[in-house]
Amino acid sequence: MALSFTLPLRLAAFYFAYFAFGAAMLATGMAWIAILSALQVAAQTSLPPWVRARGLAAWVVVFMGGMALGSVLWGVVATHIGIAGALTTAAIGMVVAVALTWRVTLGAHEVRDFSPSMEWPAPVVAETPEPDSGPVLVTVEYRIRPGSRDAFVEAMQGVGEMRRRNGAYFWDLFHDSAHPDRFIECFMDESWIEHLRTHERVSVADRAIQQRAKAHLVENETTRTSHWLASRRDPS
Numbered sequence: 001m002a003l004s005f006t007l008p009l010r011l012a013a014f015y016f017a018y019f020a021f022g023a024a025m026l027a028t029g030m031a032w033i034a035i036l037s038a039l040q041v042a043a044q045t046s047l048p049p050w051v052r053a054r055g056l057a058a059w060v061v062v063f064m065g066g067m068a069l070g071s072v073l074w075g076v077v078a079t080h081i082g083i084a085g086a087l088t089t090a091a092i093g094m095v096v097a098v099a100l101t102w103r104v105t106l107g108a109h110e111v112r113d114f115s116p117s118m119e120w121p122a123p124v125v126a127e128t129p130e131p132d133s134g135p136v137l138v139t140v141e142y143r144i145r146p147g148s149r150d151a152f153v154e155a156m157q158g159v160g161e162m163r164r165r166n167g168a169y170f171w172d173l174f175h176d177s178a179h180p181d182r183f184i185e186c187f188m189d190e191s192w193i194e195h196l197r198t199h200e201r202v203s204v205a206d207r208a209i210q211q212r213a214k215a216h217l218v219e220n221e222t223t224r225t226s227h228w229l230a231s232r233r234d235p236s
Contacts, residue, residue, distance in 0.1 A: 039063075050201050051165075122199070123227045134191035137228035142183040148216040149180065155213040156185065162209050163187045166201045167194055181218070192229070 040056075047055040078086035144152045153173065160171045168187040176182040189195040214223065 048201070048203060050197075123195075125227070129192040129229055131193040132191050133229060134189065134194070135230050136189045136192055136195045137230075138187055138189070138195065139226045139228065140185040141224040141226075142185065142213075142216075143218045143221050144181050144183065144216045145218055146181060149175075152183070152213060152216040155216065156183075158209045159185065159213050160187075162206050166198045166206070168198070195227070 040059075043056055043059045044052060074086055074090065077089060081089070142152070156173050160173070163171045164187075168189055170186070170188040172186055174184045174186065176184075189198060217223070
């Protein structure tokens, strides 16, 4: 599709006959719509449903911002080398970009299963917190096998990315100075309702990330999770 956009762009630089120029611009417009549609579909299919609207909004901002900055850039180029030179340079640049990204195909990457796994149980609480109370600190304790420390820490980086992707604004991993095989994972959510939403957002792909980390646990050992609510003095 990019090449189908490049050739009409090159022709538009030098064909000044009305019919030839109109045909070149028509082909350019068709290629542009095809490229735009492909990018939008790729953006939608690569995002889980709960964050798709925000992801597409960010995509539109970046896309439109790129168009605005590109207009300024090519306007400066056209001022210095002329319209024909600018269009020719743009066409050459697109051919080079296609050559550099030839092996990168939209949709050819591994497709993650974003369907909810629904395997996280509801938090155990002695009293029902207010939905907007927070922040919420969650700690998860791990006891790993001797000799698995480096591999476990590496696997936990993926867990940290998953926590942030699902809404946590803080994440870190700590180890016990007295017991090197004991680790504590900590992450924070803005409110209790936001934390409950993370239970719904955990996908099958997220479960696989967690399983890679849990594979380093001591045999017959499981994780221990605690939920900590912020305590503030009542101003009254």
